[in-house]
Amino acid sequence: MSVSVRIPTILRTYTGGNAEVSGEGATLRDVLAKLDSDYPGIGARILDESGKIRRFVNVYVGEEDVRFAEGLDTPAPDGTQISIIPAVAGG
Amino acid sequence: MSHDFGPAVALSCRECGARYPLGPSFACLECFGPLEAAYEFGNVTRADIESGPANIWRYRSLLPVPADVATKPNMNPGWTKLVKAGNLGQALGLKSLYVKDDSGNPTHSFKDRVVAIAVEAARTFGFHTLSCSSTGNLAGAVTAAAARAGLDACVFIPANLEAAKIAMARVFGGKLIGIEGTYDEVNRFCSELIGDPLGDKWGFVNVNLRPYYAEGSKTLAYEIAEQLGWRLPEQIIIPIASGSQLTKIDKGFKELVALGLVEDTPYKIFGAQAAGCSPVSTAYKAGHDVVQPVKPDTIAKSLAIGNPADGPYVLDIARRTGGAVEDVTDPEIVAAIKLLASTEGIFAETAGGVTVGVLKKLAESGRLDPEAETVVLNTGDGLKTLDAITGDDAKPTAVIRPSLDAFRAAV
Numbered sequence A: 001m002s003v004s005v006r007i008p009t010i011l012r013t014y015t016g017g018n019a020e021v022s023g024e025g026a027t028l029r030d031v032l033a034k035l036d037s038d039y040p041g042i043g044a045r046i047l048d049e050s051g052k053i054r055r056f057v058n059v060y061v062g063e064e065d066v067r068f069a070e071g072l073d074t075p076a077p078d079g080t081q082i083s084i085i086p087a088v089a090g091g
Numbered sequence B: 001m002s003h004d005f006g007p008a009v010a011l012s013c014r015e016c017g018a019r020y021p022l023g024p025s026f027a028c029l030e031c032f033g034p035l036e037a038a039y040e041f042g043n044v045t046r047a048d049i050e051s052g053p054a055n056i057w058r059y060r061s062l063l064p065v066p067a068d069v070a071t072k073p074n075m076n077p078g079w080t081k082l083v084k085a086g087n088l089g090q091a092l093g094l095k096s097l098y099v100k101d102d103s104g105n106p107t108h109s110f111k112d113r114v115v116a117i118a119v120e121a122a123r124t125f126g127f128h129t130l131s132c133s134s135t136g137n138l139a140g141a142v143t144a145a146a147a148r149a150g151l152d153a154c155v156f157i158p159a160n161l162e163a164a165k166i167a168m169a170r171v172f173g174g175k176l177i178g179i180e181g182t183y184d185e186v187n188r189f190c191s192e193l194i195g196d197p198l199g200d201k202w203g204f205v206n207v208n209l210r211p212y213y214a215e216g217s218k219t220l221a222y223e224i225a226e227q228l229g230w231r232l233p234e235q236i237i238i239p240i241a242s243g244s245q246l247t248k249i250d251k252g253f254k255e256l257v258a259l260g261l262v263e264d265t266p267y268k269i270f271g272a273q274a275a276g277c278s279p280v281s282t283a284y285k286a287g288h289d290v291v292q293p294v295k296p297d298t299i300a301k302s303l304a305i306g307n308p309a310d311g312p313y314v315l316d317i318a319r320r321t322g323g324a325v326e327d328v329t330d331p332e333i334v335a336a337i338k339l340l341a342s343t344e345g346i347f348a349e350t351a352g353g354v355t356v357g358v359l360k361k362l363a364e365s366g367r368l369d370p371e372a373e374t375v376v377l378n379t380g381d382g383l384k385t386l387d388a389i390t391g392d393d394a395k396p397t398a399v400i401r402p403s404l405d406a407f408r409a410a411v
């Protein structure tokens, strides 16, 4: 299953400057694992030592913040867009 | 090229301490943690500050701004009134209560403080357009400041905001884009725009300029302490949207102590949310140190951030200082707006209803020391959220013909 992953500016050093890369996997967890094998090191920037999404990272599958869905187990159907975005305060 | 940010010397990661040069960056490359300004303060004295202008620039030696900041075109916010609130204090059984009334700022909310710092950073970095994601007040503060600074503006809001906030953001010129969605969706949109060529040379005050912007909230702490006669308040009630303001008021108090400008006396920080958007209060009550996001539904639209980035820091601060985080319902917010208005002659927006409502709730449940010096923030103006006042409250007491008989019959 193929999805597209939007990469925030601060991680584009891993993707050769690309803002969007293609990914694969049944769930967000699988997509991130594949992403890390394509772009070694990027996974540890998104997940902490215990394998959880870092405190200051927001991940969206489609329109939904995965904290509202099933976290890393959120399904990633074919053609979805996944976005990785640093949390930012102040409204 | 080196930028002049006065006493600020670097950006440092609040999570892991990694340091970066002062630039338009906001997230740590190591851990995604928020970057904040780090300083090497000179010798700052009360006399220096007191001889400064009656606005936030009296504290320029404590802010990431050049020494000549006051000479540049900006809104000169701050030095708002600290109102001794004897009547409200009496109504709530609090002996020494003050309202820090930030509705007195140029665009009628505390946001002018943060935006003024961001404008300086935007100028320094050579940005041509000032932008933000806003729950309402920030949009107006940004478009006004951009007009005065001679920058372009393009700001983003949830499309369903109060009419007054929309008109206020429009009147200063620039573009105002309503997004079909919540603030959190607007914020996400802006984060994506920043990494796109479309957003090149744009200063998003609360995204890529956030390390500078956020420091503006420290001036609330400085002013309150100075206005109390160079003393820290013992209890303070602060609204929470993203939690940035609360976090920076704590930082401001700590700096005053570290610089010897006030005595090191204990203070308790209480955070206030609307029940319809209370992710931080919920986490506080559950004893959690992470915040589960929510989808907001409250009349306090200016505080309707369901995924508050500084939430974990607010929890730390409330617990460390012996304060708390509490929330009040929409009817309690409206009642609190009316209570503040009828006791002190201050018309607060819904965010002020939230803080005063929480003040009342804490006082009534015995969680405030009635003898202690207490400050409650009003961060915005009631004229921007008129829809909160409805029914009989929004009508004259009576409508009569201009005759004494009619008046006698009506009262």
Ligand SMILES: Cc1ncc(COP(=O)(O)O)c(C=O)c1O
Pocket: A089, A090, A091, B109, B110, B111, B135, B136, B137, B138, B239, B240, B241, B242, B243, B244, B245, B246, B302, B303, B349, B351, B379, B380
């Ligand atoms: C009137 C008012 N008060 C308080 C806040 C809270 O700000 P923060 O995001 O710093 O918690 C806001 C934010 O938009 C606001 O508009």
Ligand SMILES: [Zn+2]
Pocket: B013, B014, B015, B016, B017, B018, B028, B029, B030, B031, B032, B033
């Ligand atoms: Zn870090």
